[in-house]
Amino acid sequence: MKEINYRFFHWGPFLYQTDINKKEINEIKNLCSKKNKDYRENLAGIIKHEYQIDHEKMSPIIAPYIKSYLKGFENYTGKCLGSDFELVNSWVNYMTKFESNPMHTHGSDLSFVVFTKIPKELIEEYNKHSGNTKPGYLNFTYTLNNRKELLDLHSFFPKVGQLFIFPACLHHDVTGFTCDGERVSVSGNIKITN
Numbered sequence: 420m421k422e423i424n425y426r427f428f429h430w431g432p433f434l435y436q437t438d439i440n441k442k443e444i445n446e447i448k449n450l451c452s453k454k455n456k457d458y459r460e461n462l463a464g465i466i467k468h469e470y471q472i473d474h475e476k477m478s479p480i481i482a483p484y485i486k487s488y489l490k491g492f493e494n495y496t497g498k499c500l501g502s503d504f505e506l507v508n509s510w511v512n513y514m515t516k517f518e519s520n521p522m523h524t525h526g527s528d529l530s531f532v533v534f535t536k537i538p539k540e541l542i543e544e545y546n547k548h549s550g551n552t553k554p555g556y557l558n559f560t561y562t563l564n565n566r567k568e569l570l571d572l573h574s575f576f577p578k579v580g581q582l583f584i585f586p587a588c589l590h591h592d593v594t595g596f597t598c599d600g601e602r603v604s605v606s607g608n609i610k611i612t613n
Contacts, residue, residue: 431561433495434573435488435584439480439533444580446480447605448535451511458510463523464593468513474607478506481531485609488529488584501611504529509607511535515600520593522560527608530587532557534577538600545576545596554596559589577602584609 439447455470462469485504492500507527512520541555548554555576562571575581585591587608596602 429495431570432559432586432589433488433492434559434589435491436575437484437487437582438578438580439484439582440580443480444533444535447477447533450476450509451535451603451605453513455511461508462510462512464512464514464518464520466512466514466518466520468515470511470513472509472511472605472607474506474509477509477605477607481506481533481607484531484582484584485529500528501613503611503613505610505612507608507610509605511603511605514593514602514604516597517595519595522558522590522592524590525587525608527587528611529584529609530589530606531582531584531609532604532606533582534579534602534604536601536603537577537579538598538602540598540600541596541602544598552594554594554598555602556594557583557591558594559583559585559591561589563590577604 450472453468453470458471459469489500489502544554553576556574557577558572558574560572564571
């Protein structure tokens with residue numbers, strides 16, 4: 420076989436994933452409460468329990484990861500997205516059976532999601548499920564063309580402590596599930612200020 424030298428080019432959004440530690444997970448959990456302000460009118464989810472989180476208290480927990488994202492973006496693209504930012508809002512979703520989060524985007528520049536609880540029943544349902552659409556999946560969709568020669572979708576089954584940061588304009592959704600238990604995620608929007 421002939422050896423051919425080639426180059427390839429990064430294309431599309433910079434989707435960042437890392438894991439936060441148990442201390443940070445607990446700090447985030449302490450900010451979440453069903454007694455907080457109902458936040459559903461601001462969100463796309465078909466979810467009964469979605470509540471605002473004090474973004475000023477959330478900001479110091481998430482800030483090191485946003486800085487890491489910005490550095491990663493620069494490494495990925497060769498361009499500086501910015502170095503100053505503000506967490507403009509944050510909320511928690513307590514997702515239960517038959518609920519879903521349809522495809523949507525967010526306002527602002529960047530968004531994040533971190534998972535604080537995945538019920539064991541959902542893990543069991545996921546492991547037993549056959550088919551392409553898995554229960555409880557977080558799906559990021561770059562284009563709706565759905566062509567075999569394009570990489571247009573990344574799907575993830577969430578894990579506690581898993582954090583994603585992504586462009587707020589990137590389409591994403593969460594598939595529903597039928598088991599008992601709560602799948603708890605915390606999200607927020609980030610504005611680049613310089």
